[in-house]
Amino acid sequence: MTLLGQFALWLGLLAGVWGVGVGLSGKWKGNPELAASVTRAAYGQMIALVVAALALWKGLITHDFNIEYVAAYTSRNLPTSYVVTAFWAGQKGSLLFWALVLSMFGAVAQVVTSRRHARLLPYVAAITTGVTAFFILTMLFSANPFERLAFTPADGRGLNPQLQNPGMVIHPPMLYLGYISITIPFAFAIAALLSKKLDTGWIHAIRKWTILSWLFLSVGITLGMWWAYVELGWGGYWAWDPVENASLLPWLTMTAFLHSVMIQEKRGMLKRWNVSLIVVTFLLSIFGTFITRSGVIASVHSFTQSNVGYFFVGFLLAIGAASFSLLYLRWPALEAESRLESMASREAAFLFNNLILVGIAFSVLWGTLFPIISEAVRGVKITVGPPFFNRVNVPLGLFLLFLTGVGPLIAWRKTSPANLRRQFVFPTVVAVLVALGLAVAGMRNGWAMMSISLAGFVLGTVLQEFQRGIGARMRMYDEVLPLALIRLVNRNRRRYGGYLVHVGILVYFVAFAGMAFKTSREATLSPGETASLASPYGHTYTFTHLGVSQYNAFNRVVSAATLEVARDGTKIGVIKSEKRQHVDSFGEKTFEPSTEVGIMSDLREDIYVVYAGSIGGTERANFAITINPLVWWVWAGGAILVFGGLLAMWPGGRPVGRLGRREAQAGFETTLSGVPEPAVATPVGSGVEEA
Amino acid sequence: MRRREFFGSLAVLALQDDRLRMPAAAGGSRTPVGEGDNDAVIRSLELTLKCTCGCNLDIFTCRTTDFTCSYSPQLHAEILAHREQGLTPEEITKVFVEKYGEQILMAPDPVGFNLAGYLVPGLAVLVAGSILAVVLARKQRTLPTTIESPIPENLATPTGEDLTRLEEELSEVAD
Helix, strand or coil, X not given: CHHHHHHHHHHHHHHHXXXXXXXXXXXXXXXXXXXXXXXXXXXXXXXXXHHHHHHHXXXXXXXXXXXXXXXXXXXCCCCHHHHHHHHHCCHHHHHHHHHHHHHHHHHHHHHHCCHHHCCCHHXXXXXXXXXXXXXXXXXXXXXXXXXXXXXXXXXXXXXXXXXXXXXXXXXXXXXXXXXHHCHHHXXXXXXXXXXXXCCCHHHHHHHHHHHHHHHHHHHHHHHHHHHHHHHHCCCCCCCCCHHHHHHHHHHHHHHHHHHHHHHHHHHCCCHHHHHHHHHHHHHHHHHHHHHHHHCCCCCCCCCCCCCHHHHHHHHHHHHHHHHHHHHHHCHHHHCCCCCCCCXXXXXXXXXXXXXXXXXXXXXXXXXXXXXXXXXXXXXXXXXXXXXHHHHHHHHHHHHHHHHHHHHHHCCCCCCCHHHHHHHHHHHHHHHHHHHHHHHHCCCCCHHHHHHHHHXXXXXXXXXXXXXXXXXXXXXXXXXXXXXXXXXXXXXXXHHHHHHHHHHHHHHHHHHHHHHHHCEEEEEXXXXXXXXXXXXXXXXXXXXXXXXXXXXXXXXXXXXXXXXEEEECCEXXXXXXXXXXXXXXXXXCECCCCEEECEEEECCCEEEEEEEEEECCCECCEEEEEEEEECCHHHHHHHHHHHHHHHHHHCCCCCCCHHHHHHHCCCCCCCCECCECCCCCCCCCCCCCCCC | CCHHHHHHHHHHHHHHCCECCCHHHHCCCCCCCCHHHHCHHHHHHHCCEECCCCCCCXXXXXXXXXXXXXXXXXXXXXXHHHHHCCCCHHHHHHHXXXXXXXXXXXXXXXXXXXXXXXXXXXXXXXXXXXXXXXXHHHHHHCCCXXXXXXXXXXXXXXXXXXXXXXXXXXXXXXX
């Protein structure tokens, strides 16, 4: 099977070379067969990579330990789900996974893109097959997943215990899907530049791809936080680690693009900026991959140091230089069609929102690279950790949260002072009331108060938008509230889905503020002994050690310590934290003992217990106990954000058919649901106008 | 002691024995938690100093995460020893920087070249924002006060062909 896999990789590379050579040469123009051959190259490359992937999966499932990758990441007693997902657990397999998914996305883009953009498609195929070919090239010459060993070990090394977690089954692929799908918008942007078709066509073609990429990245990042929280045992979910930062960078620029593209759609402005954002987002996704895989910056998440970094640096420089050169050549053709009419307009608010998003991306990139810059300039190694990132990014993040609330309050083109006053009153009142409530409740942390108050401001904005829209529908169409809400959202999913995303973001900010009140303690307890810890809400938790039990599980020996938890003297349950000693199929130790955290979670706070180990081989044990406020809100924020994103990209959401389309044309009198209604201008907030 | 009582005592002892069956599976043996381990001052200090094991975490987080690191407990013991000698957190930080180099700090001191590290992002946003505001204000001023309608008179009434095209465009937007 490895031979078949190798052969498939070479075929995939050849398909890529054909796709790039013919696609970029433009010789297919006027030659439909040649144009079709570029598309077929994309399909052929996908088929070749599916074959290669199946070959590797077969090696994994049949425990073919003569394959170096299989021996390095699996063992005979590894649960089957982790054997299957070991495909992307290591450097080599994840490169194949990347190439496979990209080739699939490339093929899907060829199928689902409207024929109206047929002129762009050969260029798109050229870019996607070219980028895929780069990954295949890297595999063939630096990190081949089909490399064989000189001998066949009796058992494999097994999967790192920290990767034996459901979060790791789904978090890396989600993040990869986010990184990889960015290639499609990038391919369309470059195709538009190459074909000189620089109208809004390419923007329409990528609309759903951009939201999809953004959603995958959001889900990947949130799942990464969840995995770090439940598996690593350090009591937090974000450590500003270089690899975490690398995933945040394209998310930030993609978020900026999702806002600025609306200005191009509505007003024909920011064409150059939008192309630049897509190019930068793609480059940042490659940069993130470089950071993770090169070992140039130390990170707990990195793959083993290898020479693939050189491939990525070369690719990054070549693609960056080619893309920006092309952008420079097309610069005059990307002139804006209209100008900003007022600083008090949604366009201006979106511009400043873009500035802050890109500013945060820059500061994260700067902080990530500053140790290298410092060493180059001063010859001194330094560390840039959470205190640096928090100090620099918290003010920018709060300003961004403020702008999240401001954007929807300002009209397109121009807003009168009277309208501004009317729009701002309710959200401002909500923010002030929240701040006063927090002060009365005894909160004294300025940053946390500001964060939660601004979250209140954003919530006020969103509620006001929904209330006005629902109110307008109820007045105009005599609809009851639930029906008005459903129709309002359904008529403009993109807009109201976007508002839900804003709610998700504000929930995140509330959760982040909660971490300012984290408390913890360490304790040594014999069975029957208790320790107590006060929570930020004023409760006193007591923890009674019930004992340590040991037993054999499928591929590990488990030592489970159990604590009984009481809040203010009332028992609320038990928490179990484990030490796991993983073993191979011969019962030999494979890794150092790992820890499974015990978590008791509710809306207000998490009780987080880590069994640190035993004293002198007895049940007397050390525990690290932490109370983390509002962590549940992080996962809730992620769920709301994903729901909003899905709603925004869900097909339909507009009146369909001839009648429906006519409704959208000015001056046509139409009826809705068969009920005659007066032909009136669509009211603001009725859900028919565009965000 | 009668034989029956003797074996009875042994059985009670055996039941009360809290020894683990497989101690090695529960990780390395720990030492009992001391007062210094929960000292807020020491914890704050440890949050600013990096563990030297290569994990990128601060000493406090590293030594209370997974409890497998052998470096952070040593660094913690070193801090406790300095504290017992009466050193202030600032003095301990200084000692650590002299011993391990500047990279022991979780974030560099904002002095000299490091100050640039802190200021550049904020300044970049400020400068870009100022430029953006000036450019936008200037462009606003250059806007004509009256704008001629770009739509020719004969296009004001849509023809069948126009409507078909419009429908196509709208279906594209709806995609």
